Amino acid sequence: MKNLNIKQLFLKHLAQTSEYPLMLEAESADGIYIYDQSRKSYIDLISGIAVANLGHNHPEIKSAIKKQVDKYTHLMVYGEYIQSIQVEFAKLLTDHLPKMLNTVYFTNSGSEATEGAMKLAKRVTGRKEIIACKNAYHGNTQGAMSLMTGNDYIDQYGPLLPNIKLIEFNNLEHIKQISKSTACIIIEPIQGEAGVVLPQEGYLEALRKRCNQTGTLLIFDEAQTGFGRTGSLFAFEQFGIVPDILLLAKALGGGMPLGAFIASNEMMQSLSNHPALGHITTFGGHPVSCAAGLAHLKLLLKNDKKIIQEVQPKADLFKKLLTSNTIVDLRQKGLMMALELENAEKNHQVIQRCYEEGILTDWFLYADDCLRIAPPLTISEEQIEQVCKTLNAVSS
Ligand SMILES: Cc1ncc(COP(=O)(O)O)c(C=O)c1O
Incomplete structure (x- = not known):
């Protein structure tokens, strides 16, 4: 029998929680980045869903x-x-x-x-x-x-x-x-x-x-x-x-x-x-x-609590730099944010484009027109600038 590759084995032997899993093949992670098998880096803008507050592999x-x-x-x-x-x-x-x-x-x-x-x-x-x-x-x-x-x-x-x-x-x-x-x-x-x-x-x-x-x-x-x-x-x-x-x-x-x-x-x-x-x-x-x-x-x-004290200024920077005219609303408390877009379809398109550009994000269980932003608290100003530039570009 033909050897199955890891993606096929994943689909065959691991239970699926949705019909369209992202299938990012993670190789390693460090700080705000996750790397795939080809060493492409992805900014983890959701911290593994509010887990990696100090980034990965500290x-x-x-x-x-x-x-x-x-x-x-x-x-x-x-x-x-x-x-x-x-x-x-x-x-x-x-x-x-x-x-x-x-x-x-x-x-x-x-x-x-x-x-x-x-x-x-x-x-x-x-x-x-x-x-x-x-x-x-x-x-x-x-x-x-x-x-x-x-x-x-x-x-x-x-x-x-x-x-x-x-x-x-x-x-x-x-x-x-x-x-x-x-x-x-x-x-x-x-x-x-x-x-x-x-x-x-x-x-x-x-x-x-x-x-x-x-x-x-x-x-x-x-x-x-x-x-x-x-x-x-x-x-x-x-x-x-x-x-x-x-x-x-x-x-x-x-x-x-x-x-x-x-x-x-x-x-x-x-x-x-x-x-x-x-x-x-x-x-x-x-x-x-x-x-x-x-x-x-x-x-x-x-x-x-230096890292925590820096959360609000970083949140303010996100607010200042997210300027795309397709943004309906940005709700935030510190680095817990929801970027509301026109509708769910637009949001899913933006999430996909972010992925292609090396940014991992997501929607919310009860708000699929909102993009989740919850980066590691250690994200730097330069990284925030980079993320916002990409988010503005892919959502415009
Ligand atoms: C507010 C809140 N409570 C509870 C849970 C459940 O946690 P767990 O997935 O570890 O069971 C979650 C998970 O997303 C959550 O967001």
Whole structure:
């Protein structure tokens, strides 16, 4: 039988998530660049979807990974042995969070963090109802999918969870639907997959107030907005309110798989009794992922958070330089951006042209007329100039 090439083997042996995968054959990656087999370079303008906040293959993160691999990898299911790297990472994370967010449950992914947080909210409040926002994305397991908008998903994968209510993001009237029966509202402080939708002034504060009145837990999903992406370590810091539970994922692991839900020690205790093992995972908080995540966080905090402080000026530069007359809108919070074009067809054409010109970008789950821009925070001014020049040219 004829030998199949790697592209044919990819299509034959790896499950496909869409009918038209990009099929970039990656050879290596470094900083903001991914290289293919022919050594063509591509600027990763989406950081592997908000993961590589410090770029790819950072030498200090790689060395932390290697050091941990030399000590040990997996030892035991989560939460039994003291693994110093998990402890050190949880301590550093919570040192940079408000006092009540002091206990970390590490998971493998963002979806799993969503599941854990939903369970924790039900357990702590004794209530069954969960509220989320339309056009939100919190993951793809069946519990997290229950929070998604879109009949296609429900038709094809239902039944999903009962007792879920979806309200409109930024609608102050809808906040009234949060009641004393609501265990939690789970929300992205800035909606990612809706195409970077920012909260209107006062909206998140009103949400916090309503949750206080009804005894509902406020859960912020910062899987995309975390780790400097919006110009502060976490986006919620810019809105002056504190959630009861914080979800982290994506950049949390410094390029390795990791998620977390973080709450008060008092709340987290409830997962350990009546019944014990209220939430369990084999690989959650894998020591190698924690080593990478810890190194990544230390780098972000270095020199008084220099890299994070440079996010806003870089975001301003994008805004100044993106001048094509086909741009309908540019929504941004720091280096989390959605470039709205005339329609989805135009957007897909621009994404394809970017690819040909060596720039990797994407659309959004609920906004296919918007082009995703979420580069590594380390992107230089010259690189931003180069990207904007190309984006202007291919979209005009
Ligand atoms: C806001 C948000 N929450 C949760 C998730 C799910 O994370 P994961 O893909 O790691 O399960 C994502 C992934 O895109 C996300 O953007």
